[in-house]
Amino acid sequence: xxxxxxxxxxxxxxxxxxxxxxxxxxxxxxxEGGDWFLRVYxxxxxxxxxxxxxxxxxxLSDKLDEKDPIEQNYILEVSxxxxxxxxxxxxxxxxxxxxxxxxxxxxxxxxxxxFSGTLAGFADKTAEIECGENTVKVPIADAAYxxxxxxxx
Numbered sequence: 001x002x003x004x005x006x007x008x009x010x011x012x013x014x015x016x017x018x019x020x021x022x023x024x025x026x027x028x029x030x031x032e033g034g035d036w037f038l039r040v041y042x043x044x045x046x047x048x049x050x051x052x053x054x055x056x057x058x059x060l061s062d063k064l065d066e067k068d069p070i071e072q073n074y075i076l077e078v079s080x081x082x083x084x085x086x087x088x089x090x091x092x093x094x095x096x097x098x099x100x101x102x103x104x105x106x107x108x109x110x111x112x113x114x115f116s117g118t119l120a121g122f123a124d125k126t127a128e129i130e131c132g133e134n135t136v137k138v139p140i141a142d143a144a145y146x147x148x149x150x151x152x153x
Contacts, residue, residue, distance in 0.1 A: 005029045008069045009038060009060075016059045017042050022052055025081045025095055026088075029074070036074040041081040043095070053078045086147040093122035093146075100149035103129060103138060111136050116149055 006027040017024045022044040029038050042048050042056055057078035064070065087093050087101070097119050104114045117131035127138045127146055138146065 003029060005038075005070055009040065009064070012063050012067065012069075013040050013056070013060050016063065017056050019059075020052055020055050022048055022056065023095065025085075026092055029070075036072045038070070038074045038076045040076070040078045041085075042078060043081055048080045053080070081148075084147050084150045086145045087127075090122060090125075093119065093127055096148060097121060101127075101129060101146050102149050103127075103136075103146050104144040105138070105142055106144055107142070109136070119146075 006029050009029065010024060010027045013024045013027065017040075020042075022042040024040060025043045026041040027039070028041075029036065031037075040056070040060065042052065044052070057076060060078065061076055064076070081092075084102075085092075087096060099119055100116060101119045102114070102116045103111075107113070111131060111134075115129075115131055115136075117129040117136065119127060120130045120135060121128040125140050127140060127143075129136045129138055129146075140146065
């Protein structure tokens with residue numbers, strides 16, 4: 001569940017990432033140890049480079065300094081979501097429709113406990129995974145993880 005800070009940062013980051021030819025996949029704002037981290041994950045066709053991350057980070061940092069929407073001190077990180085990212089939020093599932101995913105269920109289903117397929121859709125907290133001729137509906141609560149397949153670029 002996104003929090004207010006994540007929603008504000010998402011609204012500020014999306015046009016910046018778009019200008020750089022990328023999309024914001026996710027925003028996280030959380031405390032780890034004694035520090036707050038603001039993580040913005042960007043992606044684009046073919047993947048993002050260090051320069052892409054640096055450009056978005058620099059411009060977003062300037063925008064955050066200008067708008068000053070966050071009370072706490074925080075560390076800003078802009079990065080790629082990673083080749084085998086675990087999908088957690090609806091925004092991520094919708095962004096990666098058409099990509100290959102690996103699924104691990106808590107309890108075995110007719111497809112087994114672990115399988116791979118193409119993410120075909122997402123609605124009502126349920127992912128639709130095409131596995132050959134079959135489409136499997138996986139409620140995200142039933143999955144240990146649904147992640148991007150390392151080879152599914």
